[in-house]
Amino acid sequence: MRLEQMMEAVEFIKNKVDFTPQIGMILGSGLGELAEDIEDPVEISYKDIPHFPSSTVVGHKGQLVIGYLEGKRVVAMQGRFHYYEGYSMQEVTLPVRVMKLLGCESLIVTNACGGMNEKFQPGDLMLIEDHINFTGANPLIGHNIDELGPRFPDMSHAYTPQLREHAQKVVENLDFTLQRGVYAGVSGPTYMSAAELIMLRKLGGDVVGMSTVPEVIIARHMNMNVLGISCITDMAIGETIEGITHEEVMEVAERAKPRFKSLVRSVLKEGNDQVWSIVEEV
Template sequence: MNYTKVMEAVKKIKETYSGKPRIGLILGSGLGVLADEITAPTVIKYHDVPYFPVSTVEGHAGQFVFGKLEHQEVVAMQGRFHFYEGYSMQDVTFPVRVMKELGVEILIVTNAAGGVNELFHAGDLMLISDHINFTGTSPLIGQNDDHFGPRFPDMSDAYRLDLREQARLLAQNLEIGVREGVYAGFTGPTYETPAEIRMMRTLGADAVGMSTVSEVIVANHCGLRCLGISCITNMAAGILDQPLSHEEVIETTEQVKETFLTYVKALVGNVK
């Protein structure tokens, strides 16, 4: 990843937005509604930022929203990029590096995921405790740029324990039932087969999806503290006798919208 390109993107954004966001939010499929809660918003379309890809998936608006949320200065990615859209892993994670250079310290990553743990139900929220990278690649492959981080970054606390502890306590106070588990990242765009899901369960995965892993790798590389939240939008292949669809994903996120909004807003307002 080219440091000069990142700084050109940052410079372009600062022509429109002069603030310094402390918290970054990456909003997954159907979860972009959270950005509508940001007050005094400054909206910057991805296509107006140099070197940015463009979101092509339903439920991803394709814009940055800067402003205040629960008295915190934030930037929300209303729509993310995916490896299956044909972008490189470096392109997919480019916005994470841009957010870091804009001043972000904490990154809250959300996604829509399939439930692998048979105790889960569609509509559950899951704090990500760790991940399994099943994409077969990494956004850090290639020459390392020390501007961003070390050649061999540590991933033993990728989803920060201190943030998860705060998130668990907040959920209790709000009386919101929150699961916790391991997220397995695949490339997509096909949904996983029943055999792959059985394998994932054997390996210790609780949920599966097509994003997040590469973003969190890069966030850790450049020193961001990460918190991950999956919305379990459907049970993964082979658990229920029904086909999987993106329409179901969007429908479930709509159903849990209010709980999701309440929880993430509380997190933004309280995380330290």
């Protein structure tokens, strides 16, 4: 996608808001309700934004919500796009490009996922420490737009260490444990076979999901700080897997919602501007 097309989306949004957002938020399956807590919201349907795709997945409302949350200026995706919906990787990650061009320096990305680590359980939240890209694609393939970022961005610290430390400190005052681990990103839309799950676990994955990795790659390409949080909705242990449906995923995400909202709101509230304006050079 050309820079000119991205700027058309940016200008469309700028004409509807009167401030520069600080933090972008991508709210995954069943977690979009947090956007309803945003104060003085400006809601913009994806279908109205130039060049934006439309979300087709149940549990993804399909709009940007821009306003204030815990005193921070935010722009939240209430529902995201996925590679398995038939969109290109560039289309999937367009909103992240737009967030950065609107002024966001940091990105909070969330998802619902399957737990491959036997120490986890459904309903747990996990701080993403790193990821494995098993989607078979990369949103940076093709012409590089030098104005947006380097041809070969470094992913060794894809999830900003200082933001991870901040989240760990915040959760000490909450009444639940925040797991930590590696997110294995796959293309979907099928849930993984038993053999595939065993392989991913042996390769170092703690959870598996169908999003997040492309968005984080683009965020880091544009020098955004990234905080990633996964909601574990089911256990995906290859040796004992019993199968899962999207409806079951949504049910667990619904039950985990209070803890998820508490964590994200506390992370925003207790982080001063210095925390959110860290510069992690790519």
